[in-house]
Amino acid sequence: MFHGPAADCGPDHAVAYKTRLGIIMFVIYSLIYIGFVAINVVKPSLMAIPVIMGLNMAVVYGVGLIVFALILALIYNHKCTKQERLTTAAHEAKETK
Template sequence: MNKSSPEPKIPADIDAVRSYNAHMGLWLFAFYLIAYVGFVVLAATSPEIMGRPAWGGVNVAILYGFGLILGAFVVSIVYMLLCRTPRSTS
């Protein structure tokens, strides 16, 4: 039994929504990538800076690393808010 089902109706503006979501994702990824590259470059070129105590006796490397983790979480929330589907008011 090979019944072909009709294709689901896709809104005409779905390509625009996908394009916008991809665009926002790439910009946020680029922002986070810059922060991560900064961490790697600082760790590779200035290990003495990364080893300095910064706040509460915790060194810069640990604070920067936790900042990157927190930053990834914040970027994901921003992406979710920017790319949510608007609800119609009618």
């Protein structure tokens, strides 16, 4: 009810960079996840092997996937924010000339 007007974002000059980076990170994560699924399909008994501090490979790999996804998200956010600043500054510099 006390909602203000939406922020004016303007054009996104870093969209190509962000798309490419997102696809690359998606492929990397997908390959690692496919490894998890492949182990479960081909040799599920491997997932029962204790790996670290008594935790089996299924738990370690599963938690590792979650942590890796969070790390990728942080990297993506950092790199895209940096690229947005660079491309916006370059675009504004072109317009002032």
